[in-house]
Amino acid sequence: RLSGAAALSRGWCLLDLNRPIEAADAFAAAMRSTSGKLQSDAAYGKSLADLRAGLTDSAAVAASSAPQDTERRVALQTEILTQRALAAYADDRYVETLFYLDERARIAPEQNDLLMIRGWSYYNLHRLPEAKRIFVSAISATSAIAGEQASGVSRDRRAVRSHLRGVSLKRQPAFAARQRAASLRVWLDDRPSSSRSIGSIRGPHPAFRIDAL
8 A cells, every 4th residue: 555645646647648637546546645734735736636537526626625825725716616617618508607607606717719719608698798708808819828827827726737738618619709709799889779680699619600699
């Protein structure tokens, strides 16, 4: 049986090898240590492993199982809420999507791709004025990369992003998203309110064509 320190080290090695399920098991073993610092590091690692594996609820449980400093706590909560918002959006649960995005916005800036998810959620809920406001904001927003650089993302936040590489979050490229936002804004400006048919457009989707409405 591995010691707590050895299990923790094994967890980080497995995570670096992109084996999150095995890494989570190693971190779980390390969490049984009697050392508070080791428990905290192991809980942090298990949260990252669960997030990479797409096990959002398990990540949330691990994140709350041991005390974390403010930077780690905010970084983990941000990623948990991001995954929950994207999962809700993928299932057409737009009200829930907006709830998670609102919770996330309380602790972190909203990236351009998530801003577009917010806009399309408003759109699919027939809340066109709010959708238009979001799309207008998205057009003028800086790129996601520039936004993260300007916001001074913490070292732990960057570490979370690094450990989560390879996770498919179904995000739309910012440039394509801005193109569709610009087209939709023109359509909303020019089309009489009485003839604005929502139809079956969910967006963002590669096949989305504003001239088909």
